[in-house]
Amino acid sequence: MAQLWGGRFTKKTDxxxxxxxxxxxxxxxxFHEDVEGSRAHVKMLAKQGILxxxxxxxxxxxxxxxxxxVDVGKLLITEAYEDVHSFVEANLIDRIGDVGKKLHxxxxxxxxxxxxxxxxxxxxxxxxxxYLKKLLECILRVMEENIxxxxxxxxHLQKAQPITLAHHMGxxxxxxxxxxxxxxxxxxxxxxxxxxSGALAGTTYPLDRNYTAELLGFDGPxxxxxxxxxxxxxxxxxxxxxxxxxxxxxRFSEEVILWNSNEYQFVEIDDAFSTxxxxxxxxxxxxxxxxxxxxxxxxxxxxMALLTTMKGIPLAYNKDxxxxxxxxxxxxxxxxxxxxxxxxxxxxMTFRKDKMRESARHGxxxxxxxxxxxxxxxxxxxxxxxxxGQVVLYGIENHKPIDDMTLAELHQFSDVFDQDIYDAISMExxxxxxxxxxxxxxxxxxxxxxxxxxxxxx
Ligand code: ARG
Numbered sequence: 001m002a003q004l005w006g007g008r009f010t011k012k013t014d015x016x017x018x019x020x021x022x023x024x025x026x027x028x029x030x031f032h033e034d035v036e037g038s039r040a041h042v043k044m045l046a047k048q049g050i051l052x053x054x055x056x057x058x059x060x061x062x063x064x065x066x067x068x069x070v071d072v073g074k075l076l077i078t079e080a081y082e083d084v085h086s087f088v089e090a091n092l093i094d095r096i097g098d099v100g101k102k103l104h105x106x107x108x109x110x111x112x113x114x115x116x117x118x119x120x121x122x123x124x125x126x127x128x129x130x131y132l133k134k135l136l137e138c139i140l141r142v143m144e145e146n147i148x149x150x151x152x153x154x155x156h157l158q159k160a161q162p163i164t165l166a167h168h169m170g171x172x173x174x175x176x177x178x179x180x181x182x183x184x185x186x187x188x189x190x191x192x193x194x195x196x197s198g199a200l201a202g203t204t205y206p207l208d209r210n211y212t213a214e215l216l217g218f219d220g221p222x223x224x225x226x227x228x229x230x231x232x233x234x235x236x237x238x239x240x241x242x243x244x245x246x247x248x249x250x251r252f253s254e255e256v257i258l259w260n261s262n263e264y265q266f267v268e269i270d271d272a273f274s275t276x277x278x279x280x281x282x283x284x285x286x287x288x289x290x291x292x293x294x295x296x297x298x299x300x301x302x303x304m305a306l307l308t309t310m311k312g313i314p315l316a317y318n319k320d321x322x323x324x325x326x327x328x329x330x331x332x333x334x335x336x337x338x339x340x341x342x343x344x345x346x347x348x349m350t351f352r353k354d355k356m357r358e359s360a361r362h363g364x365x366x367x368x369x370x371x372x373x374x375x376x377x378x379x380x381x382x383x384x385x386x387x388x389g390q391v392v393l394y395g396i397e398n399h400k401p402i403d404d405m406t407l408a409e410l411h412q413f414s415d416v417f418d419q420d421i422y423d424a425i426s427m428e429x430x431x432x433x434x435x436x437x438x439x440x441x442x443x444x445x446x447x448x449x450x451x452x453x454x455x456x457x458x
Contacts (some may be wrong), residue, residue, distance in 0.1 A: 003087050004109070018082070021183050021319075026076045026326050027084045033119035034084050034112070035067050037195060040215040041107055048206050050106065062096040063088070084116075085109050108228040108261035110317040114194040116271070117324065119216065122187060126333045128181040131339040133456065136176050138347045139453050143169045147445050150427045151266065151356035152365050159363030162430045164332040165351060166449070167440035173452050175248040180274035182241040190234030193218040197228030200316035226316040232324050239303040239328060239407035242335040245295040249338055254344070260286045265355045270348035273341075288345050292338045308387070328387055357427065361401055364392050369433075370402055373424040377416045387411065387414045 003013070013021075031076060039060060046056035068074035081087035093100035146165035153163035154277035193213035194201070203226045209221035222228035269286050277283035309323045367388050374384035389414050391402055402410075402425055410417040423429060435441040438448065 003082050004089060004104075007374065007415055019079075019080065022079065023083045023325070024077065024081050024087065025114070026115070026329065028087070028114040029325075029329060030120040031070060031077060031084050031088070032067070033116045033123075034088055035063050036119065037216065038063055038088065038110060038301070040212050041130060041195060042103060042209055043215060044212045045102075045105060045205075047211060048386045050205055050210055050279075051102055052206075055102060058093065058096050058099050059103055060370065061370075062092045064093050065095060068201045083113075083234055085107070085112055104206050106198070106203040108197075108199035108229070109201050111195050111225075113195040114197065114229050114231070115216075117232075118194060118234065121238060121328075122190065124189075124336075125183050125187050126243070126337055127236055128179055128339070129187075131336050131343075132176050132180045132183070135339050135343045135346075136173060136180070136452075138343050139169050139173045139176065140353075140449070142166075142457065143173065143445075143449055143452065144353065147442060147449075149351065149356060150352050150431060151351045152360040152363050153346070153440075158226055158258050159365050161358070161368055162360045162365045162427050163440045164431055164445065165353075165356065166445050170445070170452070172248065172252055175243070177455055179241065179245045181245065186234060186237045187243060189237070191219045192222045194222045194228035194231070195218070196221055197225035200226050200229055214318060220325055227268075230313065230318075230321065232310055232321065233326055235328055236303070236310070238308055239299070239306060239331055241295075242331050243300050243303050245335055246292075246299045246338065249342055250293045250296040252291040252342070256289045256349070257286045257293070260289075265352055265361070266359070267352060268350040269345060270350070273345040273348055288341055292342055292410055295334050295338055299331045299334055302327035346444060360427055361403065364402065366402060366427065366430050367380070369430045370421070370424050373421055374414065377418075378415055379414070 011053040042059045042063075043050060043057050045051040046053050050060075066075065070077060075091065077084065087102060089100070092103060101306075101355065129262070143166040149165035150162050151165050151168065152159040153161050153168070153184045157291055162330075184216055193216055195216075196207045196209035197214050205275060211220070213221045223229070256267065256269070258264055260269050269284070271284070273288050274284045277285065299370075308322055313320050370382040370391065371381065371388045374413070375381050375385060379387070391405070391410065394400075394409070395402060395405065403422060407417060407419065410421065432441045435444045437444060439445075
């Protein structure tokens with residue numbers, strides 16, 4: 001048991017208490033951030049004359065040595081230490097002797113852990129952003145290749161109007177683009193350095209908090225030391241943003257699962273991204289999409305857990321806050337892996353353009369356009385709606401899309417129908433005449449794609 005405290009205790013810590021209290025099992029994740037923070041701290045202490053330059057250099061050499069030894073596996077981070085902070089400090093003292101005991105001058109583990117977690121989270125926010133960028137690039141490629149791929153658009157999971165695959169993908173581009181914007185917002189708002197907040201009330205040493213913040217790439221120090229040690233808002237925001245990413249991925253997964261089913265056959269998931277059944281030889285299952293959909297729950301769980309942990313904590317630091325780590329780490333790992341796997345599945349998936357087009361053609365998705373055709377010929381919309389309703393009923397009874405009916409058949413419902421009806425309700429016309437901003441028509445889509453390209457450039 002290596003602990004940084006004990007002077008005022010008369011008994012050894014109970015073993016179960018020690019294990020229950022320890023965080024080394026999970027906070028070793030930010031070992032590098034802990035060392036980085038300590039480097040900045042000693043540099044600042046020396047600049048302020050609190051440590052001599054010689055002491056600073058000895059400590060820096062010691063920290064470098066510990067980092068290198070851990071990286072090559074020569075020094076193991078073990079349960080013998082209470083937490084990663086104790087591990088670094090104890091090893092520093094072992095290595096460079098008494099001067100190592102000066103590292104913690106003007107610092108508390110409260111502002112130290114607040115710093116480490118923030119540095120670690122900042123890296124992870126940037127990492128998630130890069131995974132999202134790669135996914136967006138993949139979605140954009142599918143859009144570029146499918147401006148003319150006609151498919152049914154759905155509402156209530158009922159075929160509604162023809163759209164294109166590019167248009168459908170474009171909706172997901174927007175979602176994941178907003179997710180990237182959320183990452184950027186979080187990074188900006190969180191980028192203030194809590195180190196120097198001390199245990200809660202700052203310190204009596206003349207610390208230069210601006211300098212420490214600058215060394216660690218922050219935009220400045222946090223403003224209030226009590227908030228500095230007890231703020232985990234940035235992590236809650238990140239978990240909320242990850243939950244939103246997962247919600248988007250889950251919707252997308254659900255569609256891939258439907259599209260990949262025997263009933264739809266709009267897509268075929270690549271063999272490398274599918275799995276088989278142990279009993280049914282014919283099966284090729286969309287497990288990746290299902291797992292992504294399923295893992296959404298545990299990411300939401302991490303968000304709810306942290307919100308709940310934080311809700312009753314009085315100022316300033318309380319040990320409850322150690323619970324900010326494990327589930328948050330799991331949510332970060334899970335979400336990044338899901339984005340990555342989903343991108344792999346999407347980039348290798350085959351789109352069955354013929355099936356999509358046939359599905360759009362056979363679902364009366366051009367009924368609105370047929371009604372609009374009558375309106376353009378002078379029929380009031382409500383009447384046109386009724387006429388086409390009857391045409392559709394006739395089609396259903398006779399297993400015929402409107403396009404396949406003869407003019408004589410159409411004249412049973414209205415004599416306004418003319419030869420030009422066929423062109424007016426072709427799938428191509430239905431899509432290409434939808435030209436308002438954000439619509440699937442070729443011109444509108446080309447502009448949308450241009451915007452998406454630009455969004456990925458900056
Ligand atoms: N392991 C602790 C945590 O994660 C570090 C801070 C400990 N501070 C304290 N006052 N016991 O929150």
